[in-house]
Amino acid sequence: MKKKLIFWVEEYFYNPNFFQKIVSFLLLPLSLFYCFVMFLRFKSKRAEDFGIAVVGVGNLTVGGSGKTPLVTALALRYEDAAVVLRGYGRESKGLFAVSDRGKILCDVAISGDEAMIYARKLPNAVVIVSEDRKDGIKRAKEMGAKIIFLDDAYSKHDIKKLDFIIEVVSKNSFCLPSGPFRERLWSTKEVVTLKEGVDFKRVVTLQNKSDKMSLLTAIARPQRLDAYLPEVVSKNYFEDHHVFLEEEALEILQRDSSDTILVTYKDFVKLEQFGLPLSLLDLDVQVREDIFKIIDDYRGKYAKKD
Numbered sequence: 001m002k003k004k005l006i007f008w009v010e011e012y013f014y015n016p017n018f019f020q021k022i023v024s025f026l027l028l029p030l031s032l033f034y035c036f037v038m039f040l041r042f043k044s045k046r047a048e049d050f051g052i053a054v055v056g057v058g059n060l061t062v063g064g065s066g067k068t069p070l071v072t073a074l075a076l077r078y079e080d081a082a083v084v085l086r087g088y089g090r091e092s093k094g095l096f097a098v099s100d101r102g103k104i105l106c107d108v109a110i111s112g113d114e115a116m117i118y119a120r121k122l123p124n125a126v127v128i129v130s131e132d133r134k135d136g137i138k139r140a141k142e143m144g145a146k147i148i149f150l151d152d153a154y155s156k157h158d159i160k161k162l163d164f165i166i167e168v169v170s171k172n173s174f175c176l177p178s179g180p181f182r183e184r185l186w187s188t189k190e191v192v193t194l195k196e197g198v199d200f201k202r203v204v205t206l207q208n209k210s211d212k213m214s215l216l217t218a219i220a221r222p223q224r225l226d227a228y229l230p231e232v233v234s235k236n237y238f239e240d241h242h243v244f245l246e247e248e249a250l251e252i253l254q255r256d257s258s259d260t261i262l263v264t265y266k267d268f269v270k271l272e273q274f275g276l277p278l279s280l281l282d283l284d285v286q287v288r289e290d291i292f293k294i295i296d297d298y299r300g301k302y303a304k305k306d
Contacts, residue, residue: 006239010063010221013180014170024178031178038175038183045157050137052146053299054161056153061180064220064240065166067151068114068266069285070200072121075149077292079124082145084136085152087112087129089241095130095139108269113218113241114151116269133159147299154191155183162298163191164291192294200287204228207280210259214252217267218242225264228281233258246274253277 012020055074059065075081087096090112098104098111099119108116111129118127126143130136133156140148150156154163165185172179185191194200215229218238233256238244249261249271260279263271268280 003239027178031175035175042157042186047160049160053302054148056150056161056163058152058154059166059168061168065168071149071151073285073287078147080146082126082140082148083118084128087115095135098127113266117265165191165193167195200285203284205282212258213260213262213279214256214258215262244270
């Protein structure tokens with residue numbers, strides 16, 4: 001029931017049918033009130049400068065937009081980088097250092113799936129999860145970081161940073177609860193908008209390919225994978241950040257008589273502990289060089305202060 005509700009909401013936000021459009025229209029007064037409150041919240045914040053280059057990567061809508069591979073591609077370019085994120089879906093609370101330059105300091109239950117991806121893919125970086133991003137920034141500085149990337153941080157208006165926003169196309173352009181938008185691009189806030197296919201593009205590799213694969217994934221809006229999928233026996237979708245049980249994967253393998261389970265890296269970091277046969281659909285991104293120039297120029301302002 002929970003899974004059906006989540007997928008209904010995703011459809012309602014991004015590709016609404018006629019009934020969902022009516023629901024969206026009826027909720028418009030709430031959306032206008034919500035958006036006004038978010039504007040007042042934005043105007044009430046004063047950005048704190050932490051004396052270090054902080055780069056935020058986010059999107060305005062709920063659900064997935066490809067932030068994790070983009071942040072990974074950006075952070076890979078720099079020595080002594082750190083990634084700070086909330087760690088949504090983890091079983092822990094508070095601040096945890098997930099990795100220190102390739103040394104994994106906790107398991108995926110504590111870190112959450114996205115933080116563990118960063119820990120595995122960024123061997124020269126520090127990765128920290130913290131609901132309070134300011135505390136995470138302070139810890140990253142203590143651990144020697146020279147540049148900090150914040151995952152999903154547009155709304156952190158009280159932190160001085162360079163903001164990148166990934167453009168997400170939706171047929172529903174309203175604020176919550178009528179639509180998927182958490183905030184608007186406020187006119188007085190400086191941001192750099194990035195478009196997939198223009199400013200960055202996805203690069204997909206398939207590892208451990210088998211003749212019969214069953215897709216198993218727990219990412220937001222899993223239909224986004226369709227453009228990159230090889231032939232599969234079945235597609236099995238779970239809600240975003242779902243914590244898999246071994247029995248769930250085994251049931252799919254046996255039902256489909258598949259050779260392997262096809263997963264994204266986000267699923268892989270949670271399923272690898274079971275020792276099941278896995279094929280990996282690994283999604284990375286290539287970023288235009290002028291995006292790094294923007295970051296380097298911003299970082300240079302802090303280098304001059306040192």
